[in-house]
Amino acid sequence: MLSEGSYAKHRKRMVQRLMEAGGRVEQWLKRCGCELPMGYEGGMFIWARLPPGVNGERLAQAALKQGMVLAPGALFGYDPAQRDSMRFNVAHTDEPQVQRLFETLLRNAG
Numbered sequence: 001m002l003s004e005g006s007y008a009k010h011r012k013r014m015v016q017r018l019m020e021a022g023g024r025v026e027q028w029l030k031r032c033g034c035e036l037p038m039g040y041e042g043g044m045f046i047w048a049r050l051p052p053g054v055n056g057e058r059l060a061q062a063a064l065k066q067g068m069v070l071a072p073g074a075l076f077g078y079d080p081a082q083r084d085s086m087r088f089n090v091a092h093t094d095e096p097q098v099q100r101l102f103e104t105l106l107r108n109a110g
Helices: 007-030 056-065 080-083 095-110
Strands: 045-050 084-089
Touching: 007 045, 056 080, 056 084, 056 095, 080 095
Parallel strands: none
Antiparallel strands: 045 084
């Protein structure tokens, strides 16, 4: 696999798919009213600031009751400014059922 170059081709395809998914997730988050202070430049995660008045920790608790695991910013350090942020896994979030549930949770949080 390595000597034939198929790994490099596979890796290139996977990076391209991840970039495409990241672009879709970035646009969806913006439509949900989230801000992306850093934008998406690639990688497995996107950081977003939740809409005004939405607490990431409370949203994550509500999501867990529905079987969805979210990663509020407060998990990554104690900074009160992180309470309104969330880290999203690009591949996981690029699924319609995940997006629908998150949208419902977001509506109920406001």
